[in-house]
Amino acid sequence: MGRSSRRWLFPLIGLAAAVFFLLARPVGDVAAHANLSRAEPAPNSELPESPERIVLWFSEGIEPDLADIRVLNARGDSVDHDDVTTQGNPVESVSVSLPDLDNGTYTVSWANVSTVDGHRVRGSFLFSVGEAISGEVELPSQPTFSNPQEPYLRWLVLLGSLSVAGGLVLELAVWRVALSVIGGGVSFITVKRRVWWLYLAGILVLGVSSLGQLLSQSGSTFDVSWIDALGEPVCDTLETDWGRSWLWRAGFFLVLSAALITRYVRRNGRSERPDGGNAVKADYAAYAALGASLLLLAPITFVSHAGATPDLAFPAQLSNYLHLLGAALWGGGLIHLGLAVLPALRGVEAGYRREFLAEAIPRFSVVAIVGAALLAVSGLFSAWAQVTTIPSLGVPYGITLIVKTAIIIPLLVLAAINHRWIRHRLARDDNASRWLTRTVIGEVVIALFVLLLAGVMTSMEPARQVAAREGRGLPNGFVGDTISENVVIDIAVEPAKTGRNQVRISLTDRNGTPLTDATDVRVRLSFLEEDLGELPVPLENVGNGVWVLNDAVIALVGVWQIEADITRLSGFDARAAFRFEVLAGAGSNSGAIRPDKDLGRVLLGVEIALIGVVLLAVGVPLGGWYERRGVMFMAPGTAAGAIGAGLIVWVQFFAPVSVYLQTNPFVPDGDSLAKGKVAYEAVCSVCHGEGGKGDGAGSVSLYPPPANLPVHVPLHTQGELFEIIRIGVAGTAMGPVSGLTDDEIWHLINYVRTLEAPGLQ
Secondary structure (H helix, E strand, O other): OOHHHHHOHHHHHHHHHHHHHHHHOOOOOOOOOOOEEEEEOOOOEEEOOOOOEEEEEEOOOEOHHHOEEEEEOOOOOEOOOOOOEEEOOOOOEEEEEOOOOOOEEEEEEEEEEEOOOOOEEEEEEEEEEOOOOOOOOOOOOOOOOOOOOHHHHHHHHHHHHHHHHHHHHHHHHHHHHHHHHHOOOOOHHHHHHHHHHHHHHHHHHHHHHHHHHHHHHHHHHHOOOHHHHOOHHHHHHHOOHHHHHHHHHHHHHHHHHHHHHHHHHHOOOOEEOOOOOEEOOOOHHHHHHHHHHHHHHHHHHHOOHHHHOOOOHHHHHHHHHHHHHHHHHHHHHHHHHHHHHHHHOOOOOHHHHHHHHHHHHHHHHHHHHHHHHHHHHHHHHHHHHHHOOHHHHHOHHHHHHHHHHHHHHHHHHHHHHHHHHHHHHOOOOHHHHHHHHHHHHHHHHHHHHHHHHHHHHHHOOOHHHHHHHHOOOOOOOEEEEEEEOOEEEEEEEEOOEOEEEEEEEEEEOOOOOEOOOEEEEEEEEEEOOOOOOOOOEEOEEEEOOEEEEEEEEEOOOEEEEEEEEEEEOOOOOEEEEEEEEEEOOOOOOOOOOOOOHHHHHHHHHHHHHHHHHHHHHHHOOOOHHHOHHHHHHHHHHHHHHHHHHHHHHHHHHHOOOOOOOOOOOOOOOHHHHHHHHHHHHHHOHHHHOOOOOOOOHHHOOOOOOOOOHHHHHHHOOHHHHHHHHHHOOOOOOOOOOOOOOHHHHHHHHHHHOOOOOOOOO
């Protein structure tokens, strides 16, 4: 391994360690800002008797020591037992016990601190005992920012960290290499001095803003001023998840600062050649500083929205890290190019200046193209993860994202002008260098504003959460219709929220005439995200072909399935099935809009593969596999392409799924049941019999005898049934069923589940 290769080990180790931190950091099902998801009793509920406890569930993990619930009577006196307890790991529910309350209206006041972004959230709601509520409150809207300083502090943290990291890349991969190529004429020490002052400014900005974040976070968490936060509040904050991420950042900051100071003290970056040129020595401290700066970006990612993306925390965090890396390569490099390197060339003789720029700018273009590509592909993933739906663009986060994207357009235009027009004239036209300086300064100004908007966005609640809470794009109740056995079945579930619901089924013929020959109508409600069991529930005939079930209790937010069985005098029984989304009946619906887990993993694979394509596209003009510069891009590009493609294939075909929680991808409608019946008659009926009772012709000599399906099927989840059919049951004649595809097995499961249904046995 050559000396140059050994130097680059430091930043490579930094990158690898950053990814390791992202992988090693434990994550739960979180959502950025711990808002109220549901409560027992529900907000604004009227209870006949006093509850034993108040239980609150939140949309993400919260700090257990900073959670609080108070129950107040109409006079404002606390009436709870002051014994707040927490459940879960991470903690997502909090409860407090109550005495036997007198009749009256009570207020539940709660507060928490998120384990992800450290934001403190408060709220309250009413409930009554033995009488109507004397007033009604809406859950208070959360402020746009947890404190007014947060966007600016986040902006300064981004500015300091990205400028230092980008400046180190620019130095080690661009201008120092250009100086060593062209020889004398451009003073290395002149450029280095200006760059050093910019490093110092970046370190000061990062250090001061990080301390400001700690004081601001402590003050916001404990409702004290920054001055009063010094001492115990700061110590307590450092014991939270947010505080531990801050400590990691502080540690990497100290390593970065030490490496830069070592460089300054030793001054080993320059030695004079006899011809007056510039011979750049191995500067291991610079590469160590670059590695530390890359590591420092990981703790920033920990407390971002990415760390609170439900079911996709690691993919979102990795994408966010790549986004920061791209911003450092392009934006951080621009800052150093525009504020340090180009100003240092003003006193240099025109010929040497043109020679230097002709060598340096093409190298920076390569770095900037890679950075812009990282920003683009990772930005698309992040936007999808935090916005998810088109209506979510109408909330403050979404609007800011649109503005940020629009402002990037002139930045791209200026970059294209530099790359396509100015860059090619630098070697022969001195005016080109002046235009380069102007356009780069313009890019720097726009980049600073884009970073400010990034600080604003990362201080806001994600768009999908706000949109979900406001009901943007969410259904109000569920309505579905289908035709079975020439019966038009209309099903309505209102309000399709947790709590009590009404199920209404209307039966007509194809001409719209009400059908009155139904003797029994039953529904089964099943939660698809967890096995809660299911029982057929009869509906009441209210006449004119309408059947109603009042007070159907739906307990959980998520996807539910409703199946209706209609028994008729004519014998032509009908059946219908639908799936629908259930929202929180009261409180917060912050988790109602969630990015799809499998789609997210596929998109991550696409993102990594696209990055690989960009690296390959950059490497080919640089010589491909035949030149050292080309190999520096071809090797990681090939690896990224392979990893991305492999991830896509793995998710599509090999990703493990919990057998217990597997969900049948097919609704048990008429088409699915018909296919399932064909499969049953082909492979099952010979042993289990026509009705599934284990009395088929082939069952006579079997021991143990075949299972009675109407009895045994309800005892298993659909995922377990799938595995039983696919691999069989040890110790019985039930072996693996061959000749059926996975889809046919799922249709078969839908069919055998009807064997216990009234009228279908």
